[in-house]
Amino acid sequence: MDTAIAKPKYDDNVVKYLTVMAVVFLVLGTSMGTMAAAQLAWPALNFDIAEITFARLRVMHTNTVIFAFGGMTLMATAFYTVQRTNGVKLFSNGMAWTMSILFTIGLLLGVISLSMGMTQGKEYHELIWPLDIAVAIVWLMFTFNFIMTIASRNKQTHSHVYVSNWFFMGMMIMITYLYVVNGLAIPVSLFTSYSIFSGVQDAMIQWWWGHNAVGFFLTAGFLAIMYYFVPKQAQRPIYSYRLSVIHFWALMFGYVWLGAHHLQYTALPDWTGSLGAAISLAMIIPSWGGALNGMLTLSGAWDRLRTDYILRFLIMALAFYAMATFEGPVMSSKTVNALSHYTDWTIGHVHSGALGWVAMVSIGAIYHMVMKLWNTEMYSMKLINFHFWLATIGTVLYIVAMWVSGIMQGLMWRAYDEYGMLAYSFVESVAAMHPYYVMRTMGGVLFTSGAVLMLFNIVMTIRMAKARQTSGSQNVASATA
Amino acid sequence: MSSLQSYFSTDWSAMTGHDWAGLIVTVVIFFGLAYAFWWALRPSKKKELEEQKFKVLDDD
Numbered sequence: 001m002d003t004a005i006a007k008p009k010y011d012d013n014v015v016k017y018l019t020v021m022a023v024v025f026l027v028l029g030t031s032m033g034t035m036a037a038a039q040l041a042w043p044a045l046n047f048d049i050a051e052i053t054f055a056r057l058r059v060m061h062t063n064t065v066i067f068a069f070g071g072m073t074l075m076a077t078a079f080y081t082v083q084r085t086n087g088v089k090l091f092s093n094g095m096a097w098t099m100s101i102l103f104t105i106g107l108l109l110g111v112i113s114l115s116m117g118m119t120q121g122k123e124y125h126e127l128i129w130p131l132d133i134a135v136a137i138v139w140l141m142f143t144f145n146f147i148m149t150i151a152s153r154n155k156q157t158h159s160h161v162y163v164s165n166w167f168f169m170g171m172m173i174m175i176t177y178l179y180v181v182n183g184l185a186i187p188v189s190l191f192t193s194y195s196i197f198s199g200v201q202d203a204m205i206q207w208w209w210g211h212n213a214v215g216f217f218l219t220a221g222f223l224a225i226m227y228y229f230v231p232k233q234a235q236r237p238i239y240s241y242r243l244s245v246i247h248f249w250a251l252m253f254g255y256v257w258l259g260a261h262h263l264q265y266t267a268l269p270d271w272t273g274s275l276g277a278a279i280s281l282a283m284i285i286p287s288w289g290g291a292l293n294g295m296l297t298l299s300g301a302w303d304r305l306r307t308d309y310i311l312r313f314l315i316m317a318l319a320f321y322a323m324a325t326f327e328g329p330v331m332s333s334k335t336v337n338a339l340s341h342y343t344d345w346t347i348g349h350v351h352s353g354a355l356g357w358v359a360m361v362s363i364g365a366i367y368h369m370v371m372k373l374w375n376t377e378m379y380s381m382k383l384i385n386f387h388f389w390l391a392t393i394g395t396v397l398y399i400v401a402m403w404v405s406g407i408m409q410g411l412m413w414r415a416y417d418e419y420g421m422l423a424y425s426f427v428e429s430v431a432a433m434h435p436y437y438v439m440r441t442m443g444g445v446l447f448t449s450g451a452v453l454m455l456f457n458i459v460m461t462i463r464m465a466k467a468r469q470t471s472g473s474q475n476v477a478s479a480t481a
Numbered sequence: 482m483s484s485l486q487s488y489f490s491t492d493w494s495a496m497t498g499h500d501w502a503g504l505i506v507t508v509v510i511f512f513g514l515a516y517a518f519w520w521a522l523r524p525s526k527k528k529e530l531e532e533q534k535f536k537v538l539d540d541d
Contacts, residue, residue: 084540160533228537237534242521245530249517253510372541 010083011093016373018076018100019366022069023458025107026359026451029064034444036061041437051115059126060114065354066124066218067135068107073362074221075100075142078168080369081228082149085162091148099141106134118191122206124213125182129193132183139179143172163244167224170252174216182209200267208259215255218353222361223251223290226318229365230294233311234304239296243289250286254279261332264341273334280329287325294318309384313364316392320356324349339414344433345406348399355395355447363391363454370458376468379460387450387457394446397439405436 036057039045046053079096083089090096110127113119119126127135146168150161182205185193197205231238238244260268261276295318298304298311305312327349331340340346371378378384412432415423496504521530 085537087540160536162533162537164537231534231537235538237538241530241534242527245521246518249514249521253514253517 009089011079011090011096012373014090014093014096014100015076015080015369017097018072018079019369019373020458020462021100021104022072022076022362023366023451023455025064025068025072026362027448027455029061029069030444030448030451032057032061032064034441034448037437037441037444041434041441050117056115056117059119060111062124063110063114063126064107065359066213067110069362070218070221070358071103071107073225073366074168074171074217075103076369077225077228077362077365078142078146078221080373081162081164081224082146082168085158085165085228086150086153087158088149088153091145091152095141095145099138099145102134102141103138106131106138110135113191120183120185120193120195122182122195122209124210125179125206128191129183129185129187130190132185136176136180136183139172139176143176146172162228163238163241163248164224164228166248167220167227167251170248171216171221171224174212174220174252174256178209178212178216182206203263203266204260204268204272207262208256211259211262212256214353215251215258218358219255220251222358223247225361225365226290226294226314226321229361229368230297230311230314230318233308233314233364233368234297234301236297236301239293239299243293247286247290247293250283251290254283254286258283258332261337264332264334264337277329277332277334277337280332284326284329288322291318291322291325309381309388310364310367312385312388313360313367313391316388317357317360317364320352320360320395324353324357327352339410340406343406343409343413344402344436345410348402348406351402352395352399355391355398359447360391360395363387366454366458370461374462374465376461376465379457379464383453383457387453390446390450390453394443394448394450396443397446398443401436401439401443405433405440408432408436 035045035052036054039054039057043054050056079090110131113128113131114126118128120128120132125132150165150169184196186196187193195202227238227244257279258276260272261280264273264277266273295315298315305315330336331345331349367378367384409429409432412424412429413422413426417423520526
């Protein structure tokens with residue numbers, strides 16, 4: 001029997017759309033971030049245009065990279081992997097397309113509304129209430145389609161649900177719950193609403209959402225990507241499947257407790273911050289277990305890293321994941337937090353996770369998918385290698401600049417002289433940051449350049465694949481004529 | 482009362498409904514996690530779980 005006929009066909013056109021759009025949004029989002037970084041170094045770059053002042057541009061950047069690039073990547077990889085691991089097509093291709101188009105329109109409207117200064121004022125949840133509801137509906141369509149695809153599998157041939165699907169489902173369920181509760185608000189006009197929470201409760205709910213957006217959207221979802229694409233790219237099974245099961249449950253049980261570590265030394269009861277810090281430290285164990293599980297998959301085949309540039313992205317992502325999941329708990333402890341909070345160290349930490357972990361694992365998965373979806377080799381493997389070094393050096397430059405800047409800020413703010421007076425004024429600390437802001441901008445330029453190269457490489461790959469397909473079908477037509 | 486005892490002492494009569502809900506959820510999650518570790522790590526489960534990791538390699 002012809003195995004090519006026996007294999008199921010998948011709904012890949014929607015995956016192709018989401019994959020390309022993810023890279024487009026990566027270029028847009030990192031460009032905005034780099035511009036915002038440059039504005040901190042050279043404020044004149046605001047050009048006195050309200051729509052691109054730092055306050056608005058920064059929010060446009062975070063929404064574009066997290067929800068547009070991150071969201072599109074998660075949707076593309078989730079739809080790609082759920083079909084293959086369960087041996088079925090999507091439950092509803094039409095729903096997937098509707099969701100993808102609505103999501104694109106919603107994101108574009110979101111960026112435009114943010115540039116006009118329309119915001120709910122809640123961090124990582126800024127979109128005004130009509131767009132907020134639209135995003136929630138899109139997310140529910142995504143979740144429903146994903147879960148129903150798993151439910152529609154042949155239980156005889158695919159009795160077990162692969163672990164990457166568990167991570168995706170955990171993300172979907174928790175993000176629905178967190179996003180909806182944090183977004184509860186009373187609309188007072190078409191563009192304005194007020195949160196139903198206030199005061200310290202509002203802060204607590206905000207950071208319960210804020211940190212869990214990191215934990216479930218930017219960690220669980222991208223771990224799902226790691227558990228599928230690292231074994232596929234390495235062509236070796238994951239090091240320990242049992243460890244992946246423990247990793248999943250520890251993450252699901254543990255992460256929801258961490259949010260209060262964002263509110264140390266505030267009006268929140270002291271014990272909530274202590275609990276957040278204690279569980280944060282405990283989370284090092286499953287996080288490192290997961291990172292080692294991914295890295296040890298290469299055990300005995302480390303030489304692959306010399307020649308497989310896509311694998312390099314995936315393994316480097318795991319190294320940054322391990323580093324960021326150690327750094328975060330250390331920063332959450334009260335002693336370190338007293339120095340690090342409100343400084344650039346936090347920005348450095350976020351970007352070691354965002355650039356080093358989330359973006360790198362996404363980039364590796366996207367390169368892998370592009371070759372599979374268009375059934376071709378990449379236009380240029382050398383460009384992927386060049387992209388890898390641009391991304392790695394850019395990330396390191398960025399986070400080192402922010403570490404130095406942040407620790408210096410913290411030390412300057414707490415320094416006092418023999419009379420008990422503050423040794424430095426605030427503006428002196430701002431002036432001292434300038435070289436590091438320039439260095440951070442250079443890191444951003446390198447990372448963004450890599451993203452542009454990636455987009456070029458992918459567009460050329462698709463054009464090459466289509467040209468080959470066209471000439472192939474012409475040859476068949478002339479041979480049969 | 483030693484300092485250790487005072488650290489762990491609790492005024493049970495002052496516990497509110499929220500406190501009890503939090504306490505119960507915490508204890509249930511602790512045992513749930515302990516069960517998940519036992520379930521995944523028991524030797525009899527090793528073969529069944531570890532063979533799942535090979536399936537993903539030939540799903541294209």
